[in-house]
Amino acid sequence: MRERLVVIGNGMAGIKCVEEVLKLAPERFDITIFGAEPHPNYNRIMLSKMLQGDVAFDDIVLNDWAWYPEHGIKLHAGVRVDRIDTASRVVVAADGSKVPYDVLVLATGSSAFIPPISGADKEGVMAFRTMEDCEALIQSAGSYRKAAVIGGGLLGLEAARGLLHLGMEAQVIHNAPYLMNRQLDPTAAGLLQTELERRGMVFHLSKNTVKITGRKRANGLRFADGSTLDADVIIMAVGIQPNIELAKECGLRTNRAIVVDDYLAASIPGIYAVGECAEHRGIAYGLVAPLFEQARVLANVLCNRETAPYTGSIPYSQLKVAGVDVFSAGEIGGRGIITAFQQYDGIRKTYKKVTMVNGRTVGAILYGDTSEAPTLLKAVQFGEEAAKLAVSEGGENPMETAVMAMAEQETVCACNAVTKLTILQAVTRDGHKTEEEVRKHTKASSSCGGCRPMVQVLVKLAASGKAVAGTTEEPAAAEKVPVCGCTSLDPAELKQAVNSLSASTPGEAFALLGWRQKEGCEVCRPAVHYYLGMQKSSEKAFKPRSSAIYGSTKPSMVTFIHDGALEQGSGAESCTGLVAELKLRWNGLSFPVPITAAVAAGTASPAAVLIRDIGLAACPAGWEVYAGGSGRPVREAQLIGVSETAEEAANLAIACLQLYRKEAWYDETLWKWLERAGLLSVRETLYDPAVQQSLLAELRELPQPVETA
Incomplete structure (x- = not known):
């Protein structure tokens, strides 16, 4: 008898999972799908192209109405699920239907995030997320001309491009000093802004909207600096909010999204989550490629196939922004990140930047020509040596050069995991001679479309037999540097060695370690003091932090700076209680080095959270937590995460510093530790619910310090 598989969500992630299940075990499940929208599965990324008049709805449909019955799938289109009875394993829908399940997959996606701006509920304020939103915008264009988009990210720019096509004004409001600030640097953003202004967009940067004016219908915006802007149609494009109401009501564990493990399992047996509604290791992804990676892992799990766990994704974007090709991957700026090289071609209007840490590639930007995107994405994912990346000289056909240099197993279409070899075989073995034929056969370029130029060139070269694979080399091992002349141990080895000892004093530790100097030196002595102190403070029997442990080394405390503006009330929680809790x-x-912390009304406040070791800043979505800032040398803190409440932000900051205390070497600054440990790794660790609770519990169990002379 077939198992009953119910999928709640008819979007890209859920249907990708179903497609993979059908490939692996087409006879295993009776499949039922609920979709809140009255449409078949379509490519949401292409809505902006439809708004711009480039495609019709039929062109963005991924699986038409006939696909469902052809594969034995029962589709409830335009039907919302009211509740999930986890005890009886039944899904109850708004149309009265009750569908039992053996396995349930939640792929409920997300909704547009509407910031808490006064007047956001007025008529004329809308999102740009669904087919219905797109139709509403088109209808509004028949009556109004003045339009404003709040949000200068990718979605906001695509919406603005659509407004221009509809004959409306396109005023873009962004709270950062440059566009797409999470994906681009100021240079690339400046190039993009110049091009978009040439096409008719108007930008208002570093503007914070505080009110949408008008009585019943919106007629304009008021900003924090007192200035205003007239607008009849206002589009919110400031981010997404995972749809987790069903999950919460049925008792599933949720945070920002539905918490899942490395196999996409939720907290109740038999239920899984995939896509934008899933939170893996503290991260909820909103890009297509990670969602499809999750879907492939989950499909293997559902079909009882052996599979590697899903361990997270490197965030990247390869898209066409209002007609301009843009690629961004990894970490493009911030503390400890160095520019490996930059290249700007003023004639071709192309720009390339590669960033590195300790010589290893950690980020890349391409503007105007994204032919090298697969090569740079691989370099970021594997931390390849930046010095070994070839810098193209802007030859006659850089796209062909990049394609010919690719290894056959390199991914061309990350959304659908299509490799160069798959496309080669589609042309040379299966006889598909055009880019459209290859797309239908392999699905390469059928999702976000960012890889389409490369697929076109690859098909052309494959037909001519010129698509030659390249090679890569293994990175060299780092050189070992001893802590001091008293030992041959490097910092990592010293910490490990001390932690493995049963010593109570530094003298005992030096004797057991066979130190060259009986009492060590001014370099190693404080380090051993610190490690022993950390070791003893984790033992419940240890009470005072006395000089027997610390010797002459005093605890390195946390110095607080905070912004009093919040205490007077500014729409966010008061920082007074937050500072008191952290103190x-x-x-x-004790910390490896003295720590500075800041709590502020925003990243631009006088508390300057971006140059502190740990910083908490109020934002429209709640609180942003930063780590790794420094005033000397000046290094910008990295975003660790966003929390909805002050309590969650405090827990994230507390867990971060506890992880730093446990993992860092003595005298290693927080930014150096973050650089060594890897920002992505630290984020994933801190957002693992079990790990975060363990770190918090460790601090709660520590005894209060006893001051000694």
Whole structure:
């Protein structure tokens, strides 16, 4: 008898999972799909192209109405699920239907995030997320001309491009000093802004909207600096919010999204989550490629196939922004990140930047020509040596050069995991001679479309037999540097060695380690003091932090700076209680180096959270938590995460510093530790619910410090 598989969500992630299941075990399940929208599965990324008049709805449909019955799938289109009875394993829908399940997949996606701006509920304020939103915008264009888009990210720019096509004004409001600030640097953003202004867009940067004016219908915006802007149609494009109401009501564990493990399993047996509604290791992804990676892993799990776990994704974008090709991957700026090389071609209007840490590639930007995107994405994913990346000289056909240099197993279409070899075989073995034929056969370029230029060139070269694979080399091992002349141990080895000892004093530790100097030196002595102190403070029997452990080394405390503006009330929680809570939790603790912390009304406030070791800043979505800032040398802090409440932000900051205390080497600054440990790794660790709770519990169990002479 077939198992009953119910999927709630008819979007790209859920249907990708179903497609993979049908490939692996087409006879295993009776499949039922609920979709809130009255449409077949379509490519949401292409809505902007439809708004711009480039495609019709039929062109963006991924699986038409006939596909469902052809594969034995029962589709409830335009039907919302009201509740999930986890005890009886039944899904109850708004149309009265009750569908039992053996396996349930939640692929409920996300909705547009509407920031808490006064007047956001007025008529004329809308999102740009669904087919219905797109139709509403087209209808509004028949009556109104003045339109404003709040949000200068990718979605906002695509919406603005659509407004221009509809004959409306396109005023873009962004709270950062440059466009797409999470994906681009100021240079690439400046090039993009110049091009978009040439096409008719108008930008208002570093503007914070505080009110949407008008009585019943919106007629304009008011900004924090007192200035205003007339607008009859206002589009919110500031981010997404995972749809987790069903999950919460049925008792599933949720945070920002539905918490899942490395096999996409939720907290109740038999239920899984995939896509934008799933939170893996503290991260909810909103890009196509990670969602499809999740779907492939989950399909293997559902079919009882052996599979590697899903361990997270490197965020990247390869898209066409209002007609301009843009690629961005990894970390493009911030503390400890160095520019490996930049290249700007003023004639071709192309720009390339590669960033590195300790010589290893950590990020890349391409503007105007994205032919090298697969090569650079691989370099970021594997941390390849930046010096070994070839810098193209802007030859006659750089796209062909990049394609010919690719290894056959390199991915061309990350959304659908299509490799160069798959496309070669589609042409040379299966006889598909055009880019459209290859797309239908392999699905390459059928999702976001960012790889389409490369697929076109690859098909052309494959037909001519010129698509030659390249090679890569293994990175060299790092050189070992001893802590000091007293030992041959490097910092990592010293910490490990001390932690493995049963010593109570530094003298005992030096004797057991066979130190060259009986009492060590001014370099190694404080380090051993610190490691022993950390070791003893984790033992419940250890009470005072006395000089027997610390010797002459005093605890390195946390210095607080905070912005009093929040205390007077600014729409966010007061920072007074937050600072008090953090001081209480960090009181008397030792750190590898003295720490500075800041709590502020925003990243631009006088508290300057971006140059502190740990910083918490209020934002429209709640609180942003930063780590790794420095005033000397000046290094910008990295975003660790966003929390909805002050309590969640405090827990994230507390867990971050506890992880730093446990993992860092003595005298290693927080930014150096973050650089060594890897920002992505630290984020994933801190957002693992079990790990974060363990770190918090460790601090709660520590005894209050006893001051000694």
